[in-house]
Amino acid sequence: MLNVHDIALSYGTTPVLHSVNFSLLQGQIGCLLGPSGSGKTTLLRAIAGFARVDSGSIEINGQQVSSPATTLAAEKRGVGMVFQDYALFPHLTVEDNVAFGLFKANKVYQKQRVDECLDMTGLGKMHKRYPHELSGGQQQRVAIARALAPKPSLLLLDEPFSSLDVSLRDTLANDIRRVIKDEQITALLVTHDQKEAFAVADEIGVFADGVLQQWGDAGSLYHNPANRFVASFIGEGALVDFASLDKTVLVRPEVVSICAGGQYKGKVVSRYFRGDHFIYALTVEKEQGITLHTELLSCKGELADAVDVDESVSFDVDLNKVTVLER
Numbered sequence: 200m201l202n203v204h205d206i207a208l209s210y211g212t213t214p215v216l217h218s219v220n221f222s223l224l225q226g227q228i229g230c231l232l233g234p235s236g237s238g239k240t241t242l243l244r245a246i247a248g249f250a251r252v253d254s255g256s257i258e259i260n261g262q263q264v265s266s267p268a269t270t271l272a273a274e275k276r277g278v279g280m281v282f283q284d285y286a287l288f289p290h291l292t293v294e295d296n297v298a299f300g301l302f303k304a305n306k307v308y309q310k311q312r313v314d315e316c317l318d319m320t321g322l323g324k325m326h327k328r329y330p331h332e333l334s335g336g337q338q339q340r341v342a343i344a345r346a347l348a349p350k351p352s353l354l355l356l357d358e359p360f361s362s363l364d365v366s367l368r369d370t371l372a373n374d375i376r377r378v379i380k381d382e383q384i385t386a387l388l389v390t391h392d393q394k395e396a397f398a399v400a401d402e403i404g405v406f407a408d409g410v411l412q413q414w415g416d417a418g419s420l421y422h423n424p425a426n427r428f429v430a431s432f433i434g435e436g437a438l439v440d441f442a443s444l445d446k447t448v449l450v451r452p453e454v455v456s457i458c459a460g461g462q463y464k465g466k467v468v469s470r471y472f473r474g475d476h477f478i479y480a481l482t483v484e485k486e487q488g489i490t491l492h493t494e495l496l497s498c499k500g501e502l503a504d505a506v507d508v509d510e511s512v513s514f515d516v517d518l519n520k521v522t523v524l525e526r
């Protein structure tokens with residue numbers, strides 16, 4: 200459905216994207232995840248038709264829409280867009296905002312589709328309101344209903360939840376995933392929030408410095424990160440060299456256990472309550488055959504066996520469950 204093939208893009212003489220490759224199947228939800236300035240929005244703009252590519256190509260639904268020679272106009276790509284700031288028409292009611300992309304359809308179909316899209320996004324009774332009479336979350340629902348109304352072949356969402364408070368984000372992210380799946384639309388979402396990417400996406404692309412570091416599902420990013428960047432960007436953990444292994448490995452908290460008579464010695468630096476467990480951060484005593492590349496090792500602990508900050512502890516690491524990284 201979406202095929203991004205080896206694209207590069209510069210602003211003036213500054214390269215921003217380097218040799219980016221990935222694809223999405225019909226109905227899949229992809230997510231571009233990465234720190235600020237890594238090139239996520241630029242890539243989304245190129246797919247939408249707002250930015251030219253210097254090399255490579257983009258295909259949507261089997262049609263080549265971008266190459267260095269041609270850039271098909273945004274409005275001809277069959278793409279729907281949702282932005283961080285909602286970008287609703289302030290002088291139009293909710294129903295007129297949603298009907299905006301349906302101007303070619305007859306009135307009966309327009310009304311039916313507007314009702315359908317407002318129901319799907321949980322706005323069944325808001326037809327006559329104006330954007331300023333809605334909460335931020337409701338406005339973003341309208342923006343999503345508006346983008347879905349013309350049944351786009353591809354829906355692009357740029358940080359759609361980042362203006363909302365955390366509890367609302369989770370609810371809206373779940374609702375939007377359900378709506379996109381029900382409508383069987385292919386979607387690509389930009390975010391810098393890992394939790395959001397894990398909650399919404401089937402496939403996730405991790406970006407740093409304009410390079411797609413890894414493309415895969417949440418499980419493969421977490422358990423088999425392609426490199427050090429992905430290992431430290433996704434989830435919690437530490438990069439460690441064990442003299443016994445002679446390799447750099449990623450140690451997630453769940454493979455470290457504080458226990459009496461453990462092989463290694465350390466000290467608890469901090470403790471974070473996580474509801475049904477604690478996460479501890481440990482420093483490791485020198486001369487133990489361990490070199491930490493990150494400052495601290497994290498460890499998951501039971502509530503019942505709580506250990507205090509500054510306490511010395513011994514711990515074990517299950518070396519069968521660590522992930523070996525290429526040097």
Ligand SMILES: Nc1ncnc2c1ncn2[C@@H]1O[C@H](COP(=O)(O)OP(=O)(O)OP(=O)(O)O)[C@@H](O)[C@H]1O
Pocket residue numbers: 210215233234235236237238239240241242391
């Ligand atoms: N119109 C522009 N002209 C020149 N440089 C730009 C332009 N837009 C973005 N850039 C630069 O391109 C790089 C990538 O920016 P982009 O907005 O794609 O990153 P991002 O990953 O989406 O970041 P954020 O999460 O902060 O939105 C940045 O270094 C940015 O300064």
